[in-house]
Amino acid sequence: GQNIDQPTEMTATEGAIVQINCTYQTSGFNGLFWYQQHAGEAPTFLSYNVLDGLEEKGRFSSFLSRSKGYSYLLLKELQMKDSASYLCAVMDSNYQLIWGAGTKLIIKP
Amino acid sequence: GAVVSQHPSRVICKSGTSVKIECRSLDFQATTMFWYRQFPKQSLMLMATSNEGSKATYEQGVEKDKFLINHASLTLSTLTVTSAHPEDSSFYICSARGDWENNEQFFGPGTRLTVL
Numbered sequence: 001g002q003n004i005d006q007p008t009e010m011t012a013t014e015g016a017i018v019q020i021n022c023t024y025q026t027s028g029f030n031g032l033f034w035y036q037q038h039a040g041e042a043p044t045f046l047s048y049n050v051l052d053g054l055e056e057k058g059r060f061s062s063f064l065s066r067s068k069g070y071s072y073l074l075l076k077e078l079q080m081k082d083s084a085s086y087l088c089a090v091m092d093s094n095y096q097l098i099w100g101a102g103t104k105l106i107i108k109p
Numbered sequence: 110g111a112v113v114s115q116h117p118s119r120v121i122c123k124s125g126t127s128v129k130i131e132c133r134s135l136d137f138q139a140t141t142m143f144w145y146r147q148f149p150k151q152s153l154m155l156m157a158t159s160n161e162g163s164k165a166t167y168e169q170g171v172e173k174d175k176f177l178i179n180h181a182s183l184t185l186s187t188l189t190v191t192s193a194h195p196e197d198s199s200f201y202i203c204s205a206r207g208d209w210e211n212n213e214q215f216f217g218p219g220t221r222l223t224v225l
Contacts, residue, residue, distance in 0.1 A: 031212060042202050042216040043153070087152065091212055097143075101152040 002026045004100035006088050011106045012078055020073045020086050020103045028093020034062050034073045035087040037102065043087055046073070075105075083107045111137045113205050115217030122193055123225055130188045130220045132203030138183035139205035143214060144176075147200045159186055193224045 003025045012018040024032070031050040035043035049055055049064035049071060061074040073086055088100040112135040122128050132142060141160050145153040157173075159165035159180035167173045177189040186205075190197055200221055204214040 033213070040200075040219075040221075042219040044216070045213055048213060095212060096155070096158070097214065099153050099155075 002090075002092065002098050004088055004090060004098055006086075006100045006103045008101070009104045009106065011108060012075075014078055014080060014107055014109050016078050017074065017076050018078060018105065020075075020088075020105065022071045022073070022088035022100055024069050024071070024088070024090045024098070024100075026090045026092045026098055029066060030091040030093065030095055032062075032064055032071050033089045033091070033097065034060075034071075035089065037085045037087055039084075046086075078107050080107050080109070111135075111205070111207065111215045113139075113203065113215045113217040115203055115220055117220060118218060119221045119223075121223045121225065124194055125192055127189055127191045128193055128222060130190075130201055130203075130222075132186045132188070132205065132217050134184045134205045134207070134215075137205075137207045139186070140183070140208050141206045142180055142186040143204045143206070144178060144186075144188050145202045145204065147202060147219075153202065156188075190222065193222070195224045198222055198224045 006022045034046040037043040047062035054063045059076045064071045085102040085104050087102045089097045114133045116131045144156045147153050155168050156171045157165040157167045157178050159178050161180050161183050165178035180186040200219050202219040203217045206214045
């Protein structure tokens with residue numbers, strides 16, 4: 001079956017760095033997405049990786065290793081507003097998004 | 110990025126009534142639209158995928174006669190929850206994908222449905 005695994009919850013300190021991991025097993029691969037979702041709101045797009053390596057976008061970076069079925073989202077200089085759930089999603093061979101359960105990130109002052 | 114609107118943002122209805130939710134792509138043509146449901150503290154669950162002018166493809170376990178989807182144009186899809194019951198209370202989110210390379214989906218703001 002298809003499976004996306006990510007930690008349920010993480011806690012980090014304001015100003016610090018946090019890495020959220022995601023491992024996946026899917027039927028085919030057409031890219032991996034990271035979304036941010038604040039409570040009661042719809043997800044917003046953060047990043048897209050289809051080739052191996054690191055994609056950097058401001059304070060957020062996303063890494064992909066297709067051979068290992070592994071990705072991480074790196075958040076630097078954490079701010080209180082970064083408290084949210086972070087969803088990892090993989091697009092399979094049918095171009096359907098397979099969603100992880102999300103990682104709730106709690107930022108402490 | 111592209112903008113997707115959803116209406117209404119919040120609806121409360123009595124058990125047994127039907128509720129229609131609209132999803133619009135405002136500044137692009139959505140070749141594919143997706144309908145998700147999300148229960149509290151759970152991840153998104155895909156309900157159905159719709160392409161303009163064709164019947165929606167429903168995920169396993171989703172009743173197509175209860176959740177009617179119409180994708181009448183490249184900018185509008187509707188989800189009608191028929192004969193709603195309290196267990197249908199949830200956060201319904203649509204997303205839309207245009208004809209671009211990275212297959213990114215843009216999400217609407219969601220509709221909070223409460224069935225009394």
